[in-house]
Amino acid sequence: MDRPSSTFSFNWRRLPFGALFAVALLACLELGVRAFYKPPYVSLETYANNYPVAHLYGFEGSRACFPVGEQVQCVVTQDMNVIPQEFPRKKPAGELRIAVIGASISWEGPRPGKSNGNYPSRMFEQLERAHPDRNLRLINLSVPGFGSTRQLVRFREALEYEPDLFVVHTHDTNEVREDKRLAYVRNLHSGIAGKLLYSYAVVVLKNWWNGVLRMPAPPPVATSDEEAADLDISAKRERWEKGLELRVDTMLELATARSIPVILVGTSRSDTKDFSSSTGRALNGFFATRVNGSRVQFLDVPALLRAGVKARPHRVFKDAVHYNAEGVRLVAGALVPLVEGALAL
């Protein structure tokens, strides 16, 4: 008797072996990458929320360079592990950790662990000298060029190291760098593109394609409205300020929820008489409103530098925003008592 034609018959030869093999290859690639690679972001959420403005999939070539022997090696700063320091994640008993989140002004420099003329290192040396009995450790996660969006990512990363104190130094200059068109947010980190960042293999290969091969992705298309909005400088400035305030508030919330004290370092510039631009003044004013006893402290750098210059007329900047040795001395010296107060040393 003939079989009824509706009977389902499985024929394994008709399976799409090519497609299955491709899926298997991609799965192997993903597993292989996961075995050897730690992704440069904490989670998709923090990545998507905090890298929205990175216009080349978050891997643009903001490069930090280190002298290694006779050569200079450059690292894409968004690799996060830009500073070749390793900290044990688990904090040893009795250790007090000071995490610094900032940009070039507070950057640890190419030789971590030694004084490189930046104020966190100088401050740390003074603290170690003043408290030889205390086990202190400086975890400086500052990266040149980072604005508050990427600093917030580092802040979240720093939480994994169980810090006892945060020193946060955001600067309005870098906000401008990070503020790209709003369209980038929508195009690069939404929908499928955002979901793909769950894949370590995609992240690594994107990094390779964009960074190593220097093949930056074309900029996404912005609508005419977005283009127009992009030309409105006052709207942009408002966006920068609001964004920065929002992200600093997020840092404070994250720290407060864990009872970690924070020191906000004020922003300053050399090219004005009072060492502060209009946006800098607004930002410092905002920091001042967030002061809360020893939980949140604020170091008013322009006022500090003005007083320092008045007492001992000296240059305090080596360029528009970076301190020279005298500036570093003043800022580091002013931070020491704040840190001691916050850590009850």
Place this chain on the structure above:
Amino acid sequence: MLFNTGRFALFFLLVFVANWLLGKRWRAQNALLVVASQWFYACWDYRFLGLLWFSMLVDYVVALRLEANTDPKRRKWLITLSVSVQLGILGLFKYLNFFVASGAALLARLGFGVHPSALGIVLPVGISFYTFQTMSYTIDVYRRVIPAERNLLSFATFVSLFPQLVAGPIERARRILPQINGPRSLPLDALYSGTSLILFGLFKKVFIADNLANVVDQAFAKTASLTRAEAIFALYAFAFQIYGDFSGYTDIARGTARLLGFDFALNFRRPYFAQDPSDFWQRWHISLSSWLRDYLYIPLGGNRRGTPRTLLNLFLTMLLGGLWHGASWTFVLWGAYHGLLLVAHRLLQPFLSRVRPNGFVAGGLWSILCCTVMFHLIVLGWLPFRAHTALEVKEVLVSIGRHGGELGDALTYAQWLGACIALLIPLELAEELRPNFFEQRGFWARGLVYAAVLLLLLIAGAPGGQTFIYFQF
């Protein structure tokens, strides 16, 4: 709603599932496809749905009358009416601004200051495609090649089927209507090949075309200051951008249609391996070139009225083909260029046939030479197609003729070009030398290619749904 967006993926998934849930009820499937297609078109601009239906209804009614009528005069009047309406729609929406502006410019040159007010007519997306598709239908009915379609739903499905509605392929009624008027199925082979077509289409569009668009746009933004190397690489890049863009679109259209149970005509057959201009037009935008052949070149007399008339017909066909692409003198120039290539080839053909060597090796080398020469002629032809003005064409040509070895951004352009076509060229070459080469490979070879294509899409696919070049036509 672009093919290369998540929105379309969701839309298509819903249509696909609903379509096959209806099983063999093909009339219900047709109704579903018509509704889906109207939604698809309305996502561009719902105001032009009326125009689409007007164009469709005119030809639906005219075709029924044409079939019923036996009086040649009356039939001629009817077909003239139909063609006039379709060309009128095209003329009004696509060419009126162009002709008014060109007329005013001509009068100004003659000393008459004319300042026509801007008409602000918006070009409805896909108008050139659906008007040509319905025109071919009524002309075929007029020629009694096919019967008129009595079911309006089937006819609406034929004209507005969303995979081909906005940028072709320009399907023929004799091919698609029988598929519409009957139960459709989705055998496993069609499922696999349809999915594969979509994947390769996305690869061509999102990886090749959109990435190269960045290079080309950069170059054409500074035509006056291009170095020689930049100009040359920008032209090569555009050749692959437009191929990736349009053939990618067609692949996705054919793939989605196949998943809905339809078999669309081949529109591209590795055009850059063409050995002569005639060969090129049998490989590039085949649905348009065969349309122009059947409904323009042959009615003009084709090659039946002696050599001079044949050459004139060839030239006129390509000139109008160029104008079909867009209302601009640069497209006319592009059409004229290809017309001249065809004319020159027709004149040289007896000589070329004589000198063509016969041996395997010599014949192969001759083919490579022809292919190389033709490719470069095509690349040069893309210049007026890409340029916005005749001045841009001139500036790029001047750059190419410029002396000096300055590279400018040429190395970057070359790097992009190399990266984008590194996988495409071997695949196409293998298919050219051995048809179905890819399908006949072992599963591991196919798997490797699928994985490579997917990875390139994931890591280097251009962000954002960028529009297709041919949507402007």
